[in-house]
Amino acid sequence: MNKIRVGIADDHPFILLGVEHLLQPCPDIQVCLKSESIGRLLELLVEVPVDVLVCDYEFEGDPYADGLSLLDRIRRVAPTVRVVFLSSHSSPHIISAALNAGAAGFVGKGPEGFVSLTTAVRAAKNKSVFLPDSIANKVLSATGRAAEIQSSLNLLSERESTVIRMICNGMSIGAIAERLNRSRKTVSNQKNAGMKKLGAKNDVELAAIVRGWSCS
Numbered sequence: 001m002n003k004i005r006v007g008i009a010d011d012h013p014f015i016l017l018g019v020e021h022l023l024q025p026c027p028d029i030q031v032c033l034k035s036e037s038i039g040r041l042l043e044l045l046v047e048v049p050v051d052v053l054v055c056d057y058e059f060e061g062d063p064y065a066d067g068l069s070l071l072d073r074i075r076r077v078a079p080t081v082r083v084v085f086l087s088s089h090s091s092p093h094i095i096s097a098a099l100n101a102g103a104a105g106f107v108g109k110g111p112e113g114f115v116s117l118t119t120a121v122r123a124a125k126n127k128s129v130f131l132p133d134s135i136a137n138k139v140l141s142a143t144g145r146a147a148e149i150q151s152s153l154n155l156l157s158e159r160e161s162t163v164i165r166m167i168c169n170g171m172s173i174g175a176i177a178e179r180l181n182r183s184r185k186t187v188s189n190q191k192n193a194g195m196k197k198l199g200a201k202n203d204v205e206l207a208a209i210v211r212g213w214s215c216s
Helices: 013-023 038-047 067-077 092-100 111-115 117-125 133-153 158-168 173-180 184-198 203-215
Strands: 004-009 029-035 052-056 082-087 105-108
Touching: 004 013, 004 038, 004 117, 013 029, 013 052, 013 111, 013 117, 029 038, 038 067, 052 067, 052 117, 067 082, 067 092, 082 117, 092 105, 105 111, 105 117, 111 117, 158 173, 158 184, 158 203, 173 184
Parallel strands: 004 029, 004 052, 052 082, 082 105
Antiparallel strands: none
């Protein structure tokens, strides 16, 4: 049987040891390399071919610590390796960005995540993408919310949309009126109309909706 060659990288020795302990007993998995630093990891990936890399999303002390930058650097030295990220952070936007960039999975640093590691590794080897149920539900929920926000934003007129964006950039009604050469009353009416369509009760809710707009 051809074993799945796996690499493990994490800057916390305890996590590194725990992941190795979980994967080693599997008859179809072989742990081929371990690293506690990105620099050493990139060197090892050139020397030791692996099919799947189980890797921390962020390494302390690295100037390019985020997983998206790391994924890009990994691809340069090992373009065929499938990367499953480990992280204690499970923001839907971070996960979606990682998957869109080509990550093969995203597993939390917790009981559910570690229990599902072997499944994630096998899925990655089979060219599939794996997310534990709790993370998948967060991503789906965020996707649904983004679609809902976009649907509401499509109801805005071009002028309402412009005013709403400028309000959320911190501009006052007076400043917007001067910039757009409209009356203060017109700008205020367009703001209120836009807020009503978006379901925002105040400027704080409006800013939150527009942030969601920008991230979707």
